[in-house]
Amino acid sequence: MAEKLLPKALRIRCKCSSDHTDTKDSFSAKQALIYLKAHLWYSTQDVVNALRLFLDAGSDLAGSLTYRYDLVDLTRQVLSKLANQVYLDAISAFQDKDVNALSSQSRKFQQLIKDIDKLLAADDNFLLGPWLESAKKLALNPSELRLYEWNARTQVTMWFYTTKSNQSKLHDYANKFWSGLLEAYYLPRASTYFSHLLRSLKENKSFKMDDWRQEWIAYSNKWQAGTETYPVKARGDALAISKALVEKYFG
Structure with missing residues (x-):
C-alpha cells in the first residue's frame, strides 16, 4: 500500500497486484495497480456548487467570524477533493509512461498544496503556529522547551517508533489541515514522491518505494527536530482568496 501524501481528505491508497515479481518496495508501470478512491x-460537484452559493453571501457576511471559518473550511474541502483527482491522473500518466503528463499533474498537485496553505493562513483557526507556541509555553527550562516542541511536531506528523525505511503505524494519525504544516511538511513529501516517480519513468526503472520512504522519513525526522517558527495570526482576506481559487480551478 502506497503512503499518503497529504492529510486525510487528500489521501489516496493503492494496492499492487500479487502476481508481479518485483520486491514489495517497488512497483512498475506494467503492474496492475488498483487505486482505492476515498469514499x-x-x-x-454539489460541494462546488454549494461553495459558489456560499461565496455569493460574502458581501453580507464577510464580517462574521463563523462565516469566514466555514468559508475557509468549505473551500479547503473542495480543493482537497480536486487534489484527489489530480493525484489519480498523475498515477494514470505514470502507468501510461507519459512523462509530460505526469510532470504536469505533479506540478498541479503541488500548486494545490501551496494554494490550500495560503487559504488556511487567512483564518486563525487553521494555523500551525499557535499549536507549537502553546506547547513551548508549558516549558520551565530550555530542555523542556525542546522536548515539548518536538512532541507537538511529532504528534501531528510521523509520531514515533520509525526506522530508516518504515514509518510509524500511527503516522498521520493526528494530521491537521493547518497553514505552515502543508507547505513545510506535506509539500516536500509530495515533491519527493513525484520526483521519484518521474525519475523511474525517465530511467525506465521500477519505482523504488523503499528509497522514497527513506528520503521522506529522514525529512520528517529533521522537521520534527526543527525550531523554525510559524505565524500565530492570520494574514490575507479569506473571501478574496477563496474567490480567486474557485475562479482559478473551476472557472
Whole structure:
C-alpha cells in the first residue's frame, strides 16, 4: 500500500497486484495497480456548487467570524477533493509512461498544496503556529522547551517508533489541515514522491518505494527536530482568496 501524501481528505491508497515479481518496495508501470478512491458521502460537484452559493453571501457576511471559518473550511474541502483527482491522473500518466503528463499533474498537485496553505493562513483557526507556541509555553527550562516542541511536531506528523525505511503505524494519525504544516511538511513529501516517480519513468526503472520512504522519513525526522517558527495570526482576506481559487480551478 502506497503512503499518503497529504492529510486525510487528500489521501489516496493503492494496492499492487500479487502476481508481479518485483520486491514489495517497488512497483512498475506494467503492474496492475488498483487505486482505492476515498469514499465520498456526497457529490463533489454539489460541494462546488454549494461553495459558489456560499461565496455569493460574502458581501453580507464577510464580517462574521463563523462565516469566514466555514468559508475557509468549505473551500479547503473542495480543493482537497480536486487534489484527489489530480493525484489519480498523475498515477494514470505514470502507468501510461507519459512523462509530460505526469510532470504536469505533479506540478498541479503541488500548486494545490501551496494554494490550500495560503487559504488556511487567512483564518486563525487553521494555523500551525499557535499549536507549537502553546506547547513551548508549558516549558520551565530550555530542555523542556525542546522536548515539548518536538512532541507537538511529532504528534501531528510521523509520531514515533520509525526506522530508516518504515514509518510509524500511527503516522498521520493526528494530521491537521493547518497553514505552515502543508507547505513545510506535506509539500516536500509530495515533491519527493513525484520526483521519484518521474525519475523511474525517465530511467525506465521500477519505482523504488523503499528509497522514497527513506528520503521522506529522514525529512520528517529533521522537521520534527526543527525550531523554525510559524505565524500565530492570520494574514490575507479569506473571501478574496477563496474567490480567486474557485475562479482559478473551476472557472
